[in-house]
Amino acid sequence: VSLSQTALVFVVMAPGAVFALLAVLWLLGWVPSERVLSRITGLTFTACLFGLATLLWTLATRASAITVTFGNWFAVHDYRFPLILMADRWSLPFLVMTVALSGLIGQFSATYLHRESGFFRFFLFLYLFAFGSLLAFAAGSFDLLIAGWELVGITSVLLIAFFDQRPAPVENGLRVFAVYRAADIGLLVGVFALHEWAGTASFAGGMPTLKEAQATVVCLFLLLAAAGKAAQIPFSGWLPRAMEGPTPSSAIFYGAISIHAGAYLLLRAQPLIAQTHTAATCVIIIGAATAGYGTLTGRASADAKTSLAFASLTQVGVIFVEIGFGWRSIAVAHILGHAVVRTLQFLRSPSMLHDYHRMHSAIGGEISPTGRHLEDLIPETAQVWLYRWALDRGHLDTILDRWFIHPLLQISRLFGRLDGIGMTAGSIPRKESSISMHSPAEEAIK
Amino acid sequence: MTAIGAWSPTGPAASGVAITIPWLGAILLMAWRRHARILGFTASLVSVAASVGLLLAAPAGESLREALMVLFSCLTLASTLMLPKRDCDAPTMAGILFILGATLAAYSTDNLAVFLAGWILTTVPFLVRSWFRAPSWRPATALSLSSLALALAIVLISTSGHALSIEALKGQSPGGTVAFGLLVTAVILRKGICPAQAWVADLAEGGPAIPTALLVNGHFGALLVARLILPLFPRTAGNLFPVLSWFAMATALYVAIRALTEDSPRRLLSFVALSQSAVILAGLESRTSEGITGALVHWFVVTVSTMGLFGILRLLEVRFGENLTASRHLGLAQHAPRLAVSFAVFGLALVGLPGTLSFCSQDLLIHGTLMSHPVTGVVLPIATAMNAVSILRLFARLFLGKRRTGFTHMADALPRERWILAGGLLFVVLGGLFPNLIVAQRSAETDAVALRTDAAMQDIPRKTSGLRARAASPQTTTMDYVDSKQ
Numbered sequence: 066v067s068l069s070q071t072a073l074v075f076v077v078m079a080p081g082a083v084f085a086l087l088a089v090l091w092l093l094g095w096v097p098s099e100r101v102l103s104r105i106t107g108l109t110f111t112a113c114l115f116g117l118a119t120l121l122w123t124l125a126t127r128a129s130a131i132t133v134t135f136g137n138w139f140a141v142h143d144y145r146f147p148l149i150l151m152a153d154r155w156s157l158p159f160l161v162m163t164v165a166l167s168g169l170i171g172q173f174s175a176t177y178l179h180r181e182s183g184f185f186r187f188f189l190f191l192y193l194f195a196f197g198s199l200l201a202f203a204a205g206s207f208d209l210l211i212a213g214w215e216l217v218g219i220t221s222v223l224l225i226a227f228f229d230q231r232p233a234p235v236e237n238g239l240r241v242f243a244v245y246r247a248a249d250i251g252l253l254v255g256v257f258a259l260h261e262w263a264g265t266a267s268f269a270g271g272m273p274t275l276k277e278a279q280a281t282v283v284c285l286f287l288l289l290a291a292a293g294k295a296a297q298i299p300f301s302g303w304l305p306r307a308m309e310g311p312t313p314s315s316a317i318f319y320g321a322i323s324i325h326a327g328a329y330l331l332l333r334a335q336p337l338i339a340q341t342h343t344a345a346t347c348v349i350i351i352g353a354a355t356a357g358y359g360t361l362t363g364r365a366s367a368d369a370k371t372s373l374a375f376a377s378l379t380q381v382g383v384i385f386v387e388i389g390f391g392w393r394s395i396a397v398a399h400i401l402g403h404a405v406v407r408t409l410q411f412l413r414s415p416s417m418l419h420d421y422h423r424m425h426s427a428i429g430g431e432i433s434p435t436g437r438h439l440e441d442l443i444p445e446t447a448q449v450w451l452y453r454w455a456l457d458r459g460h461l462d463t464i465l466d467r468w469f470i471h472p473l474l475q476i477s478r479l480f481g482r483l484d485g486i487g488m489t490a491g492s493i494p495r496k497e498s499s500i501s502m503h504s505p506a507e508e509a510i511k
Numbered sequence: 512m513t514a515i516g517a518w519s520p521t522g523p524a525a526s527g528v529a530i531t532i533p534w535l536g537a538i539l540l541m542a543w544r545r546h547a548r549i550l551g552f553t554a555s556l557v558s559v560a561a562s563v564g565l566l567l568a569a570p571a572g573e574s575l576r577e578a579l580m581v582l583f584s585c586l587t588l589a590s591t592l593m594l595p596k597r598d599c600d601a602p603t604m605a606g607i608l609f610i611l612g613a614t615l616a617a618y619s620t621d622n623l624a625v626f627l628a629g630w631i632l633t634t635v636p637f638l639v640r641s642w643f644r645a646p647s648w649r650p651a652t653a654l655s656l657s658s659l660a661l662a663l664a665i666v667l668i669s670t671s672g673h674a675l676s677i678e679a680l681k682g683q684s685p686g687g688t689v690a691f692g693l694l695v696t697a698v699i700l701r702k703g704i705c706p707a708q709a710w711v712a713d714l715a716e717g718g719p720a721i722p723t724a725l726l727v728n729g730h731f732g733a734l735l736v737a738r739l740i741l742p743l744f745p746r747t748a749g750n751l752f753p754v755l756s757w758f759a760m761a762t763a764l765y766v767a768i769r770a771l772t773e774d775s776p777r778r779l780l781s782f783v784a785l786s787q788s789a790v791i792l793a794g795l796e797s798r799t800s801e802g803i804t805g806a807l808v809h810w811f812v813v814t815v816s817t818m819g820l821f822g823i824l825r826l827l828e829v830r831f832g833e834n835l836t837a838s839r840h841l842g843l844a845q846h847a848p849r850l851a852v853s854f855a856v857f858g859l860a861l862v863g864l865p866g867t868l869s870f871c872s873q874d875l876l877i878h879g880t881l882m883s884h885p886v887t888g889v890v891l892p893i894a895t896a897m898n899a900v901s902i903l904r905l906f907a908r909l910f911l912g913k914r915r916t917g918f919t920h921m922a923d924a925l926p927r928e929r930w931i932l933a934g935g936l937l938f939v940v941l942g943g944l945f946p947n948l949i950v951a952q953r954s955a956e957t958d959a960v961a962l963r964t965d966a967a968m969q970d971i972p973r974k975t976s977g978l979r980a981r982a983a984s985p986q987t988t989t990m991d992y993v994d995s996k997q
Contacts, residue, residue, distance in 0.1 A: 212865035
């Protein structure tokens with residue numbers, strides 16, 4: 066095992082190991098102090114950066130890709146789940162971005178969440194998220210990518226519900242989770258189809274070649290998953306809901322890493338997308354539509370984080386278009402630049418008004434919003450209509466609710482009524498002895 | 512052949528100990544009515560030790576029967592420790608031990624009469640009004656009818672096949688389509704397959720939580736499919752069994768949708784558990800190595816996870832009141848953080864979180880069923896996605912939200928509960944990190960099936976996985992390896 070392979074394994078595993086260690090210690094009753102946690106975070110991600118520097122040096126001087134194969138995670142006959150980690154020119158930028166921004170967010174949060182009751186929980190989730198992201202980006206196969214992908218999803222949801230004393234973050238987290246799981250069906254079925262037609266879901270040795278129809282099917286399923294994760298149309302409605310989480314987590318998830326995970330999936334699948342015009346066209350259309358949607362709705366957003374989220378959405382839409390056209394290098398550069406800038410903007414968002422005042426003072430006037438000249442070209446009645454449309458966020462949530470969620474819940478209630486046939490009204494009494502949830506005072510009030 | 516002669520040849524004494532000690536414990540408890548937990552724990556421990564002995568003595572790749580015995584006896588052992596003090600009386604513990612003995616008898620035997628006896632005996636505590644019987648009429652009816660259907664089928668099989676040994680009857684389709692139909696009816700009623708799904712929720716709602724979880728986690732429906740239907744009726748099963756698989760997938764979807772608006776935590780959990788366990792049938796029927804192995808691994812995951820979830824729910828009810836609901840946020844995580852974390856991990860383990868064993872079993876199941884049923888197989892990931900949402904909703908409503916102030920102090924997991932929960936969590940998490948230890952074992956058993964398939968199966972078309980042509984072995988009959996040990 067070479068030094069670079071060791072470094073790759075270390076970079077991916079270190080956050081996971083710290084997460085596991087902290088979780089076990091918590092279960093045993095020990096919670097580290099804020100200072101200790103901050104130091105551990107700094108050390109972990111600094112060490113990971115050194116590991117990445119080794120990888121970068123190796124890739125720049127000697128190899129085109131560093132691959133570590135652990136064999137199969139599990140295997141049944143000729144169906145195998147390979148454990149392959151890989152760092153190449155596509156994944157390394159994402160690995161660097163994840164490690165650097167996770168470390169940065171860790172240091173920022175040590176101050177930002179000082180004395181917050183969920184301080185330890187936040188860092189636990191940060192480690193799990195970093196591990197999931199690194200696993201997804203360093204995966205050498207779509208199978209392993211799914212594992213990291215799902216971890217990113219669940220940590221994202223848990224952090225949206227971070228302020229769990231209020232119902233809104235919890236319910237919004239649940240909504241985001243539902244969208245993630247719905248979109249992930251595309252990933253599962255797409256990877257199954259890849260296994261079935263190509264015999265493998267590994268891309269460590271290059272992407273397999275499929276017939277055009279097969280490639281189209283696989284790519285469309287992967288596009289469904291990517292669109293869900295990147296909040297592309299028609300899944301964009303969850304993004305503003307995700308802003309309920311603490312600002313540092315919003316910055317790293319929806320400004321930098323999670324929001325670009327969908328783009329990374331498409332980057333990996335791009336050789337397949339290039340084999341099929343239908344899929345490429347779909348990627349371009351969805352990306353372009355989302356970019357337009359994001360810029361319009363962002364203009365009607367009243368709060369800082371939501372407008373930044375829609376600005377993110379616009380850029381990710383453009384990145385999808387770039388991938389659809391096959392401009393992978395441009396897309397990677399765009400992702401890196403966008404992630405860094407957007408993270409900074411998110412982290413500064415609590416003091417955005419203060420920043421604006423300083424800028425206005427410095428330039429001696431107001432900064433005009435971008436795109437005003439384009440807005441002026443639109444007739445006034447159309448502007449009003451567009452404003453209403455943007456204010457309701459393109460009616461996406463309304464459509465989803467009316468045409469999908471409400472009918473599903475109605476069917477569920479109908480099933481409930483069917484289940485109740487033959488039963489007397491009221492709940493079934495318990496065999497076990499019963500006590501009340503409420504205190505005597507609450508019972509008296511009731 | 513006598514029933515006694517048909518016990519496992521690898522360890523009749525160990526099998527006898529594993530089965531009779533719990534029954535003796537139950538009798539002692541009913542007579543003495545003291546030290547229920549100690550007696551229950553001791554009897555279960557002896558049963559675990561005997562089952563482990565059987566597992567260690569079993570030949571490689573032919574140990575599913577013993578593995579299931581170990582699993583169920585461990586589950587019962589955990590139940591005896593996890594049972595809240597309020598529930599830990601002599602009748603409850605005796606009932607639990609009674610179920611353990613009967614379940615192990617059914618798992619270990621090759622004799623149809625003993626299998627039937629085990630099947631019926633597990634239901635007895637749930638038919639007696641003074642024991643575990645739920646106030647609703649549906650559980651007792653479904654369990655009684657399933658026993659009746661199985662009894663009729665076994666009478667038909669034994670009269671037409673002139674034997675009671677599964678091994679002797681293998682591949683003969685004894686009793687023809689009528690017996691097959693009766694067996695399928697028994698599966699549908701016992702497993703809670705649509706349209707007979709409602710009794711499971713009724714029992715979970717009205718019956719005692721932990722014994723109900725034990726009854727459901729015996730997975731007798733899947734056991735019947737694997738032990739009797741597939742080995743005895745290979746031709747009929749080859750042609751008609753996909754119908755049961757469609758019913759299973761429809762059940763998985765139906766109860767997953769049903770759970771979306773359910774506010775009773777017990778009912779909601781039972782729906783999710785039912786949906787996930789219905790998937791086991793679909794995997795067994797998929798006739799692919801991936802599907803069958805996934806189903807066998809999933810059997811273990813569902814059993815441990817649902818037991819953990821029901822156990823935690825009961826602990827919450829005991830501490831915080833029995834009118835828990837998923838209609839509003841109760842904020843219990845503030846009071847019981849360890850129970851909250853355990854609930855979240857068990858819940859997510861049930862629906863395929865990466866890093867848990869169910870991620871692997873779901874992966875295999877989805878591949879297997881999609882290979883076998885490219886259109887209807889899509890139901891599986893859809894149902895799993897809905898179940899995940901339901902579980903997270905239940906977690907969010909129970910544990911998140913504003914801290915309740917109606918009570919002064921409530922204990923988090925007690926030390927004995929903590930150890931049991933830690934054991935379950937270790938199983939699902941370590942199993943997920945190193946799944947090959949379990950998957951390879953189940954896969955080897957699937958291989959053993961392929962090698963010993965009855966000649967009658969030769970002309971049933973095999974499902975191959977696309978470009979990945981397999982070795983030219985006949986199609987699996989799932990658990991023939993159990994019988995092959997005779």
